[in-house]
Amino acid sequence: MDLEKESGAVDSSVEVGVGSSGGGPIMQPYVGMEFDSEDDARRFYIEYARRVGFVVRVMQRRRSGIDGRTLARRLGCNKQGFSPNQRAAIGPEKKPRPSAREGCNATILVKMEKSGKWVVTRFVKDHNHPLVITANGFSTEGDKDKKIEELTMELKHQEHLCVTYRENLLSFMKNVEEQTEELSGKIQVIVENVRRVESKLQKHSRRR
Numbered sequence: 001m002d003l004e005k006e007s008g009a010v011d012s013s014v015e016v017g018v019g020s021s022g023g024g025p026i027m028q029p030y031v032g033m034e035f036d037s038e039d040d041a042r043r044f045y046i047e048y049a050r051r052v053g054f055v056v057r058v059m060q061r062r063r064s065g066i067d068g069r070t071l072a073r074r075l076g077c078n079k080q081g082f083s084p085n086q087r088a089a090i091g092p093e094k095k096p097r098p099s100a101r102e103g104c105n106a107t108i109l110v111k112m113e114k115s116g117k118w119v120v121t122r123f124v125k126d127h128n129h130p131l132v133i134t135a136n137g138f139s140t141e142g143d144k145d146k147k148i149e150e151l152t153m154e155l156k157h158q159e160h161l162c163v164t165y166r167e168n169l170l171s172f173m174k175n176v177e178e179q180t181e182e183l184s185g186k187i188q189v190i191v192e193n194v195r196r197v198e199s200k201l202q203k204h205s206r207r208r
Contacts, residue, residue: 026048026051026052027048028048028125029044029045029048029108029120029123030120030123031120031121031122031123032119032120033119033120034117034118034119034120035110035117035118035119036117036118037118038070038073038110038112038118040118041073041108041110041118041120042056042058042073042075045075045108049077052131053131053132054077054078054079054104054106054127054131054132055077055078056075056076056077056078057075057076057077057078057080057150058073058075058150058154059073059074059075059076059080059107060073060074061073061074068161069112070112071111071112072109072110072111072112072121073109073110074107074108074109074122075107075108075110076104076105076106076107076108077104077105077106077107077127079103079104079127079128079129080103080104080105080106080107103128104127104128104129105124105126105128106124106125106126106127107122107123107124108120108122108123108124109121109122109123
């Protein structure tokens with residue numbers, strides 16, 4: 001998965017008042033914008049979306065192959081992509097469920113730099129659908145349920161990572177303990193051999 005393959009990036013920083021629900025003008029993301037953490041970037045974009053009038057979907061991420069850390073994250077409008085009409089394999093056609101996806105391309109990509117800062121490297125502003133401002137940032141109950149489902153899945157994934165890290169740590173500690181016991185046994189053998197040699201030398205010395 002290549003998070004760099006995004007088109008229509010907007011490379012400017014402007015403040016727009018359209019869609020503001022109060023609290024001053026809306027600061028729009030821009031390429032080069034920096035955050036202290038991924039969570040800060042996510043919170044900023046979610047608040048931006050709430051005030052502009054769309055719902056954020058947490059999308060792909062790129063992770064380190066060494067320690068599993070997130071190195072890049074893509075967020076976008078929840079109306080991105082399309083939901084194909086599903087038909088039954090056997091029997092009459094089923095009525096397709098209404099889809100909230102409309103092929104919207106609005107998105108943002110943030111990447112962690114060597115400095116530890118998270119930087120916006122892609123930003124697509126325009127939506128292909130009307131924007132609806134709500135008090136809580138969710139345009140429908142379905143959007144709210146979908147967001148809860150996404151957050152629940154993310155929480156389960158993080159819990160799984162914690163379990164994996166704990167198992168790896170316990171395995172490492174067990175290996176260290178085994179190696180320590182083995183080294184201790186070798187040291188004990190050496191000590192006993194030295195004592196035997198010293199004892200023999202003392203006996204030889206007395207005979208003289």
